[in-house]
Amino acid sequence: MKKKRKKYIKIVAGILIFILFIIAFGYGLQYIDNKTEKTNVSDEDSINDWNVQVARGKIKLNKKKYDYYHDFENYLLIGTDASGNDGEGDEYQGSMADFLMLVIVDKTDGTYSFLQFNRDTMTEISLINHEGKGAATATLQLCTAHWYGGNKEQGCKNTVKAVKKLLGGMEINGYYELNMSEIPTLNQIVGGVTVTLEEDFTDKYPEMKKGATLQLTDDEAYAYVHDRYGVGDEENASRMKRQQQYMTGFFKKLQDKIKSDSNYTTDIFNQLQDKATTDITIGTISNISNIFASGTNKGIYELQGESKVGQALGDNLDHIEFYVDKDSMVTTMEDLFGIKEHNNKE
Template structure:
């Protein structure tokens, strides 16, 4: 694969990842590619596995600390954080007036190369966790317990805002290693929806305040404008809780996955055409070679699905502006159970 094609594949793979269809598109794309180039892909995949086993013959031990308990895992695991941002902030500047946007959507792709499986962890944006208060010059080491979404507000530029968000997620998970990030504005959901000419979903909340056609119980093929409202709406919608919005996001992911597969089946050039529409919309530290390797791995793996953490939602003043905002307190036992499933985590004796 030449450098230009790697960038094309990288872009569309990661763009589709934002709406949760990463694995499905890759699986379908690679399955079709196998027909034309089976030997090449098989050889590359086998070499990746061989290199992994050679580098980690006895299983390197990794440690995470959750609560007061130290855990370990020896499986070879990679993870990548997907961030969907809102419209706040002042990101399009290169000076100290920079302010990051809030992270509305957070999804961690976890690839367990030892078990030949992958899965996702979807985070509640209101999760209270440690956030590093980096200023607009890129300095500052102070930590504060704040909503996870605020981590992307801090930093001197878009890249540092992403890195700060990765750091908060890592700390929440006991300083778990995260290999990369991919961020895109949630306002680009309309563009992503447009790639597949709309997605059909059953409306599970009363969204008529956002759009009269989005009545609870109805089945609607979402227009580009409706898709953004369906995925992003929270205040004054249903119970107004971010957990309801997260459920809608998962519903959309599933429907998008099915639609994208069908479109690729009808038009094998769908991947490249979609990439052209999504160029220059993302901030990422995942290069083309890494994306290509991820694609090859996922095409041979089994999906474990999307996981969320249990916890308690309430109003509080952690944000420090004198107003009450939604706060979500994660049940640490839930974190442990999810990591046991995806990382084969166990107590370090």
């Protein structure tokens, strides 16, 4: 079946949203090491001690109840694309949330980790109206949750609600949203990032040959971490590899800047503050910054599953639909949150 592509859906280079969030949370944070190249961390890196006696919360997965025992704070990073508008009331149309990543802070053992979601993950979405109300739901791509509501705040809250449902009711403490249009700004802030190109981009930029090593201009950086269609195998996994590569280079440049100016990260945050939509306060950032600065990074996780072509959106066009493997959901949540099946005798 030949896939038709919807013009208003563009794939966001969301990993840079992750970069911005780290900047805000952990001043002087070291860039993520080679553990981030793994889809899931190994058994050796899994959580070692979940022997806290009193359950701090409960979730429900696959009709089974699970408890978790550590003190977690979870923050959702949302990267939106160029769809939607800035209208008001009935004129407002939200953007697609093409990049979604949960930042997981374990306050009990001083670690942090990340759960990156496939934008096409099929899950229950609340079809709220322009007043942010409505009880109707539908199983749609996760990226559409930000589409609903009457403003960006409502779209973000609806996305948080969808992710919470997907994870069986796991609490999410806040959100941070930034548009993909800020990618060139981020590249400019550090004076460009040098990479060895994983794919060929010479159709747009003659110098961007596969295997070449060059410092990316702002426009080239946008293309490198954003473009998928017409690049290589056009697969999301290939694009994510480029995003991680760029992220590592970005952090190296950032560290050099911080060494010469201790206020550098604060300046970056201030430059982009009015472009973000968030309910995270400076006080919250201060409370968890120590973990990001000195804690242990457990890596980036993903939920495994199967992609299919379907028409759940109801627009008579074919779109990718990603269905999470139920066993993968449980094992990933075990690794991240140390969940244990609830004992009804307790």
